[in-house]
Amino acid sequence: MSPKGTAVADGFSLFTDRSVVAMRVNGELRDLAWEVTDTDTVEPVTIDSEDGLSILRHSAAHVLAQAVQRVNPETKLGIGPPITDGFYYDFDTSEPFTPEDLKALEKEMQKIVKQGQRFVRRVVSDDDATAELANEPYKLELIGLKGGADAGSDNENVEVGGAELTVYDNVDPKTGEVMWSDLCRGPHLPNTKMIGNGWALMRSSGAYWRGSEANPMLQRVYGTAWPTKDELRAYQTRLEEAAKRDHRKLGVELDLFSFPDEIGSGLAVFHPKGGIIRHEIEDFMRRELLKNDYEVVNSPHITKGTLFETSQHLNWYKEGMFPAMHLDEVTDAEGNVTKQGQDYYLKPMNCPFHNLIFRSRARSYRELPLRLAEFGTVYRYEKSGTLSGLTRVRGLTQDDAHIYVTDEQVKDELKKQLEFVFATLRAYGLDDFYLELSTRDPEKSVGTEQQWADAEQTLREVGEESGLELVADPGGAAFYGPKISVQARDAIGRTWQLSTVQLDFNQPELFELEYAAADGTRKQPIMIHRALLGSIERFFAILLEHYAGAFPVWLAPEQVVGIPVAAEYGDYLDEIISRLRAEGVRARVDHSDDRMPKKIRTHTKLKVPFQLIAGEEDRAAGAVSFRFRDGTQLNGVPVDEAIARITAAIQSHEQVSTAWSE
């Protein structure tokens, strides 16, 4: 502890650079108005730093709240923290916000920003705060939480996280009048003018108070804020780019899949072009499985409930399952049951079936590791509000595998699995990964502490040995065992949880699985669940967005389209195309009566990797001209060479968007 120094200055005199919006004093974020002493360590916080952006966004949230209460003073305040790329503020209001309301609020916010109100920090006692905020029931609740054992989430800490309670007053710079106040830990920008014009309100939605379904729903307004208008524009452009590659939009444009209303929510049909992509994804996966010592199995989509009683799924996840079909019950004329019926369920998971396959006969240690793989279609009754395109559906096909190993084999097998995962994902064009280790949630787990500790340790070692970044996810494990998951970054930097490798010491026990060990005793195997692509539907969506619909040649639904310069050259192209088709290439000639530039436009929009154009010059030379997706071209390529290059590009899983360099 250093002796208390003498107050010497505030941040305004220490930092004249106008991009400094706050400072760190002895590691703590402080307003520039904070008085520092000669023994303090002081660092500037600039607006474009991570802390600076959070402060900017948090201040913008305050301005939003002030605007809301100006428009409707009856509105009660929830919380208003900064978040990635922006901020939100929750309100309890009699009428939800309409888009017009948001426009009006933006205008009101602009006035507040222009006025340049100062953010002034004021320390208050719990009692004073309680009196001052008597009309703000949610804030009172937060004050009550402060200092409790469970101090609430980070977002709530933004309001009351400090050692002492503070209120920020928004003060009119001319009159000194307090325009508005909010309970807040701070720090804030010195004044609202510094929020500038790089912000916008985005949307509104409902959100449960303190994130619990049991609590009332508040109205949340989301906004975004950046140091400059240019950065705001860049952010908006980024959102537009992401929207352009939205798989739901591309799915319609490229005629890949649809969700007919007649079938029901979350249930997709794949059209021929989506179907062939899916076929290629699965076909490649199957070949890799067989090369890597998996056995391919198959199981039905429905089963009697007893199976899921054994597996405990009916106990733990019944709400997530489609309700039972009650079958085979017989009643007499009086309605008395004369024969008990049976409950049948659509399967939400494949593992119990694989356990039955394991158990179908005596197993020897010589068979282990036994790797059972299936593209198993499962049905889950996901809540209606959580469904989203192909990424969250009610009917999905998992590329599922269950691997049964001895205790000694666990580590080697996990290693092998991770390597297999990386190699496979790379073949689909995803190569930027990190790992996440999900560990025990003591509230929700079976098995002994020792089992968990050992398993988590093994997973951690394997993860660390992979050389990839390993992120902890404490409490994220399922109840039956820890898992390691592979997160992949896509072309625009978003991360997706793909593969999971999960240990399970519960099911082998529930199903009484055993094998004969070398010494003749019976032992229980350890089970590893592993999904490599996750669900095929979701993986399909991820690839579609990753490539923005411009798939590598092997996955492209149409690989080659021949475009004759005039109808006369159609026959010549037909010959070339039939040679490609004989090689298994998806190729056709566009014989429609559109003009050539129109055909080029059509197939460019459909993102066909190779357009083969032929006219007099090409025919005379026994050649074709390539046009690639980006508009580059390669003229007069001899036909044999063209075919060889196309088939090679398919073989190698290569992405081809531009002309090959010689």
Added chain:
RNA sequence: GCCCUGAUAGCUCAGUGGUAGAGCACUUCCAUGGUAAGGAAGGGGUCCCGGGUUCAAAUCCCGGUCGGGGCUCCA
């Protein structure tokens, strides 16, 4: 599941109490063309479904289905 919001031609969308529209796509015909839209004509809609209000409903009200944005959830 909860809050908000939407549904009009295959697609994108205009129309908002009084006979249903555009562009693209599709069909046919003309045009025979060298690198992102040649021309003309034509077909195509229980305006999501069911109730209600009204002389009259695609339009207003209620319920449902499906979509979208969030919250919660995600074995």
